[in-house]
Amino acid sequence: MSHDTARTRRTALDALHRSLGATMTDFAGWDMPLRYGSERAEHEAVRTRAGLFDLSHMGEITVSGPQAGALLDHALVGNIGGLRPGRARYTMICRADGGILDDLIVYRLERSPEADGTADAAQDASEYLVVANAANAQTVLDALAERATGFTATVRDDRDAYALLALQGPAAAGILAPLTDADLDGLKYYAGLPGTVAGVPALIARTGYTGEDGFELFVAPEHAERLWRALAEAGEPAGLTPCGLSCRDTLRLEAGMPLYGNELSTALTPFDAGLGRIVKFDKQGDFVGRDALEKAARRAESTPPRRLVGLVAEGRRVPRAGYAVVSAADGTVLGEVTSGAPSPTLGRPIAMAYVDAAHAAPGTAGVAVDIRGSREAYEVVALPFYRREK
Incomplete structure (x- = not known):
C-alpha cells in the first residue's frame, strides 16, 4: 500500500475487489469498493447473516x-x-x-x-x-x-504494515470460530487479542461500526487475500456477502454512530456532539484541550447547544448532509442534517441532525427538512434508529 499522495492508493485486496465486479470509488485518496452488487442486499446481509469488508484505508x-x-x-x-x-x-x-x-x-x-x-x-x-x-x-x-x-x-x-478486514453480522462468530485458535467467547466488546485466523497471524478485535456483532482482523498486507478467500469460503454456507463502503454508511447511520466530517469536525467539541462522556477530566496530568473542554462542559450544562437527534421521514424523500431542519409551520431554521439515507431496516428515509435543544426531544411535533424548497415532515426520535437484540 502506497502513501504517495500524488496518486490514488490501493489496498492489498484491490485486484480481488475488481475480480468480484466491485464498483470502485475514491475515498480519502484510496480506491475503495463502494458496492459489489445491490447496496440493499449487502446491508441486509450484515443485518441478518454476515458481511465482509475491506477497511485497509484506515x-x-x-x-x-x-x-x-x-x-x-x-x-x-x-x-x-x-x-x-x-x-x-x-x-x-x-x-x-x-x-x-x-x-x-x-x-x-x-x-x-x-x-x-x-x-x-x-x-x-x-x-x-x-x-x-x-x-x-x-x-x-x-x-x-x-x-x-x-x-x-x-x-x-x-x-x-496492516491490511484490515471486518467480518460483521449475527453469523460472524460462527464463521470465524472454526478458522481461529483465539477464544472468541472470551473476547469482549471493545477488546483485541493476538491469534491466527486461517493460519494467518492477526490482531483479532471486536469493536465494529455496523450495529452488529463482528470482528476486525488486522493482518500483514501480504496475507490479506489468503484471509479474505478463507473467510469467504467458510462463510458461504451462512450467506456471507462481500460489502462495500456504501452499505457501511447506511449500517452505521441506523446504529446512530457518528462519522467524522459529518457529525464530527474541528468546529465541534465532544460536548457539542453529545459525546462529553468520553472526555476524562479526572485522569492524571494535563491534556491538550483541557481548558477549552472544561468551558465547553460548563456551557453544555447551562445553555445546551444543538443536540444530535434522529429524524425519520413521514414521506419518501431522502434528506442529505447540509439540508436545513426547519419549523414545518413557518420555515424557521432549527438545525442541519449531518447524514441522511434510505433505511433498508426501517423502510423509510432517516437522518441524523443537529437541532436546537428546544426541538430535540423525541416526539417533538412540527419539525421538517427543507428538501429543495419543500418542507418534508420528519419525526424526531432518539438515537440509535436500530439496536440489535443481544
Missing part, C-alpha cells in the same frame, strides 16, 4: 515505550494509560481549542517481553495501536508526533 499508528500510556493520556481526551492489555477504547484527539481532530479507537496490545528477545523488553512492553479515520490519518500522526516531545515513547506510522 490509519494505523503504533505508540510504544515506557511512557506510551502517559503520552496518549496527554494527547487524547480519554484515559488511555488505564487501559488493560487486550482492551480497546473509543476516544478523540482534540485541538487546544477543543475542536475534534478525529475520533479514534485505541487498542492496548498484549506484548510478550520474551518474544522481543531484548534485555530491556520488559521496560518497553507498553504498546498501543491507534486507529484513525483514513482522511485524518496524517493529521493524527503529525499531532501525536508533535505531542510526544518530552515523553519516552515512539510514534510510528504503521499504515503500510
Whole structure:
C-alpha cells in the first residue's frame, strides 16, 4: 500500500475487489469498493447473516515505550494509560481549542517481553495501536508526533504494515470460530487479542461500526487475500456477502454512530456532539484541550447547544448532509442534517441532525427538512434508529 499522495492508493485486496465486479470509488485518496452488487442486499446481509469488508484505508499508528500510556493520556481526551492489555477504547484527539481532530479507537496490545528477545523488553512492553479515520490519518500522526516531545515513547506510522478486514453480522462468530485458535467467547466488546485466523497471524478485535456483532482482523498486507478467500469460503454456507463502503454508511447511520466530517469536525467539541462522556477530566496530568473542554462542559450544562437527534421521514424523500431542519409551520431554521439515507431496516428515509435543544426531544411535533424548497415532515426520535437484540 502506497502513501504517495500524488496518486490514488490501493489496498492489498484491490485486484480481488475488481475480480468480484466491485464498483470502485475514491475515498480519502484510496480506491475503495463502494458496492459489489445491490447496496440493499449487502446491508441486509450484515443485518441478518454476515458481511465482509475491506477497511485497509484506515490509519494505523503504533505508540510504544515506557511512557506510551502517559503520552496518549496527554494527547487524547480519554484515559488511555488505564487501559488493560487486550482492551480497546473509543476516544478523540482534540485541538487546544477543543475542536475534534478525529475520533479514534485505541487498542492496548498484549506484548510478550520474551518474544522481543531484548534485555530491556520488559521496560518497553507498553504498546498501543491507534486507529484513525483514513482522511485524518496524517493529521493524527503529525499531532501525536508533535505531542510526544518530552515523553519516552515512539510514534510510528504503521499504515503500510496492516491490511484490515471486518467480518460483521449475527453469523460472524460462527464463521470465524472454526478458522481461529483465539477464544472468541472470551473476547469482549471493545477488546483485541493476538491469534491466527486461517493460519494467518492477526490482531483479532471486536469493536465494529455496523450495529452488529463482528470482528476486525488486522493482518500483514501480504496475507490479506489468503484471509479474505478463507473467510469467504467458510462463510458461504451462512450467506456471507462481500460489502462495500456504501452499505457501511447506511449500517452505521441506523446504529446512530457518528462519522467524522459529518457529525464530527474541528468546529465541534465532544460536548457539542453529545459525546462529553468520553472526555476524562479526572485522569492524571494535563491534556491538550483541557481548558477549552472544561468551558465547553460548563456551557453544555447551562445553555445546551444543538443536540444530535434522529429524524425519520413521514414521506419518501431522502434528506442529505447540509439540508436545513426547519419549523414545518413557518420555515424557521432549527438545525442541519449531518447524514441522511434510505433505511433498508426501517423502510423509510432517516437522518441524523443537529437541532436546537428546544426541538430535540423525541416526539417533538412540527419539525421538517427543507428538501429543495419543500418542507418534508420528519419525526424526531432518539438515537440509535436500530439496536440489535443481544
